[in-house]
Amino acid sequence: MKISIITVCKNSEKSIEKTIQSVIYQTYKDIEYIVIDGNSKDKTKEIIARYDSSITKIISEPDNGLYEAMNKGIHLATGxxxxxxxxxxxxxxxHVVSDVVDFISAHPNCEFLYGDTHLRPNPLLHKETSxxxxxxxxxxxxxxxxGALFLQGAIFFNACLFTKLGLFNENYRISADYEWFARLIEHKEINVFYYPRTIFSYYQGGLSGDIKATLSEMFKIQNQIPLFQTDYWVRKRISKLQEGIIELQEFIHVIQKLSEERRVLISAMESQITAIEIKNAELEGKIAGMEASKFWKLRNAWFKLRNAWFKKKN
Known part of the structure; x- marks a missing residue:
């Protein structure tokens, strides 16, 4: 069984070598490795060239963003x-790829396999991995x-899914993968399997440079998913957003106790809270006449009490 692994990169001289080595040193050998470089200006292309004998296809040219590059890789892939x-x-x-292939072989109807992720945190916050x-x-x-549904590196897509569901929508600059997953959950006939194994290591390099734009795209996509427009799921969305606000506020409180250099993260976190609160308000309006309004009033009272406690604690 051939497996295609696609690496999209641009100006990645500090990290690209370890990425490449993690692929070419796999014990499983039937791997097609494709590297799509966005015409890097640092030493990325030089590093890639050192391993050209172990990389199946190398493309280095300007592109219009991450998802165009990923779609380019899909067109080239034959795995x-x-x-x-x-x-x-x-x-x-x-042994990651070898183990994944064994799992797929044991579940021949598998079309979408995903596993767990090793997280390497931003060292400004703490040094422990998880x-x-x-x-x-x-x-x-x-x-x-x-929040995140899946992290890309933890997924193995059956190539036929990109014919069945289409490619990544390049109109989304930040959340095209999230939109693709929305299509996935709408097709209940697709065989999705969870493999309880750590697949890859992910660097949490920091918060998104444009958190409001990220959340805006995510909420826009949610509003296009029919499942999420039912009364039950609207209430679920409100509940989750409230929990998110509380978690972010508590996280800011922790950061405020840390050294000055770490406080640069606070403004970004506060922007995220604002964006969530706006969406929370929109959803509240949407369920104003629901029969479950008594439940909402009770939960809203609890939320205000929790916020008051948090402010008093500060």
Whole structure:
């Protein structure tokens, strides 16, 4: 079974070598490795060239962003399954692909396989690493409400899915993968499997440079998912957004106690809270006449009490 691994990169001289090595040193050898470089201006192309004998296809040219580059890789891929491994990341160990192929062979109807992620945190916050457990298949819709659903490097896509569901929508600059996952959950006939294994290591390099834009795209996509427009899921979305606001506020409180250099993250976090509060207000209006309004009033009272406690504590 041929596996295609696609690395999209640009000006990645500090990390690209470890990414490449994590692929070419896999014990499983039927790997097609494709590197799509966005015409880097640093030493990225030189580093890639050192491994050209181990890389199946190398493309280096200007592009219109991450998702155009990923789509370019999909068009070039000839493997049965496709994995996207970004240039700040690397496969967790040398047996990842071999183990994934064994899992797929044991589940021949598998079309979408995903596993867990080793997280390397921003050193400004703390130095401990952790493993992020992906949601189980039945929990995927709720996991989509707020935050990451899957991290790309932890997924192996059956190549046929890009024919069935289409490519990444390049109209989205930040969340095209999220929009693709929205299409996935709308097709209940697709066989989705969770593999309880750490697949890759992901660097949490920091908050998005434009958090408001990220959340705006995510909420726009949610509003296009029919499932999420029902009364039950609107209430679920409100509940999750409230929890998100509380978590962010508590995180800011922790940062405020740390050294001055770490406080640069606070303004970005506050922007995220503002964006979530706006969406929360929009959803509140949407359920004003619901029969569950008594439940909402109780939860809103609890939320205000929690906020008052938090402010008093500060």
């Amino acid at each position: 049965c399954f496709i994995n996207f491994l970004n240039s700040d990341d690397y496969l967790y160990d040398t 493993v992020w457990k992906s949601p189980l298949p039945n929990d995927i819709p709720e996991a989509m409400i707020y």
